[in-house]
Amino acid sequence: MDARSLNRESALSSYWLVGVDIGGTTVSTVLLDEGLRAHGELTVPTDLSNPDATMWCVAAAIEQTVALGDASRRLAAIGLGIPGQQDYEHGIVRIAVNLHWYDYPLIPRLTERFGVPCAFENDVRAAALGVYRFDNPNDDQNIAYVSIGTGLAVGVILDGKLVRGRHGLAGEFGHMIVDPNGPLCNCGTRGCLETLVSATAVVRRAKEAIAQGAGGALAAVDAITARAVYDAAAAGDALAQRIVDDVGVELARALRSVVLAYDVDGVVLGGGVTRAGERYLRPIVAEWLRQQESSALARAVLRPEILRIADPTRNLGAWGAAALAADLMNRHPQTS
Ligand SMILES: [Zn+2]
Known part of the structure; x- marks a missing residue:
């Protein structure tokens, strides 16, 4: 295997995943590596001044979360838990009353911003996934x-x-x-x-x-x-x-x-x-x-x-959202 393929191999096998739990008061995140080990967490106040400001606040939290890890890995996928109803096919938040998002194209906007696959889920279901994957003895x-x-x-x-x-x-x-x-x-x-x-x-x-x-x-x-x-x-x-x-x-x-x-x-x-x-x-x-x-x-x-x-020491909403991101990587393995 030559140096170029070796580099490519390691870039594919080690990466960052970010899970985001978006609430009406705070945005909480977790940074996981490809083995689903945690490397950092962050909580920032939710900017509710207007729908775009809320999205930019989430984007900034994602950037800051990735910066918590070292530069040996790159961001590969993002998962989000949102208190509302989603159109999963088009990546649109249909109704999230507390966030003032109505028909808001969250996934297209974040995909454009970060250039990586993004997935979202209702916040309670994201937390349920967090329990299933990470708090399930x-x-x-x-x-x-x-x-x-x-x-x-x-x-x-x-x-x-x-x-x-x-x-x-x-x-x-x-x-x-x-x-x-x-x-x-x-x-x-x-x-x-x-x-x-x-x-x-x-x-x-x-x-x-x-x-x-x-x-x-x-x-x-x-x-x-x-x-x-x-x-x-x-x-x-x-x-x-x-x-x-x-x-x-x-x-x-x-x-x-x-x-x-x-x-x-x-x-x-x-x-x-x-x-x-x-x-x-x-x-x-x-x-x-x-x-x-x-x-x-x-x-x-x-x-x-x-x-x-549920385990009170872990933000299971953010962890479950990170599991969504991990699933994106497994569903679309970057084999080329
Ligand atoms: Zn009721």
Whole structure:
């Protein structure tokens, strides 16, 4: 093999992949090499001043991420997770409300800018892929990743493949109607699951109870967060405990539907509020065990051991996006 082919050989076998998790507040990235080893991470504020500014902010974050690695490798592919609906065929973000992107040609713009293949996925599905590839100790092939934050959505992996559905809406459990007389949801319907159990809902439940005269530790908190409610419950506050228990029961019922819909090996919960860890899982497991007392079906399918919290030390959205980039390299091997 002459020197030129040797160089070409090493350029093809070692390269950088960048995974990007685009959120309404921050853009987070990870730099992986061809062996999917991490070489750096970055988080920058999202520039929302206009749709192009947001794209340039993402492009700048990608450049800075590549600069974290040494010059022996070159950028080969980019993967992105986006909170919205995509047209995968044309690389267009159809609707990403929080980013103000409507019919925005993100993939063509980034491909033109970087000259490498780019792929995107809905952010929750990208995180589900991150769990499947990088936070999967039992090598489960069927996983439901439940993202709980301002809303709630489920990213589903079946037989090792992401499930998108016809319109990319598969797994939108947050908009399942649970209580037709419940709070009004952003989608315009009353009582969607996410109005009852999201991190936002936990805060709303606490504020409503306090407005109705409930006392306790939370009444003295200036800006109530979901985390503060879980902390107060752990410290023995009765109101906080009631909210945590009520949310746990609702979530346990919803996760029962997820398990019955997809028959998964694992249900993995992620999002800031789940960092309460065992304290977050306990009321859910308690409700599953209660259901088991009277139901053989519940005993067969609602096994607490399939339930766990996603690895909080890794940005699984960015890692999953990097996995999309890796898949691009495997799908289009540069053999010439
Ligand atoms: Zn809704």
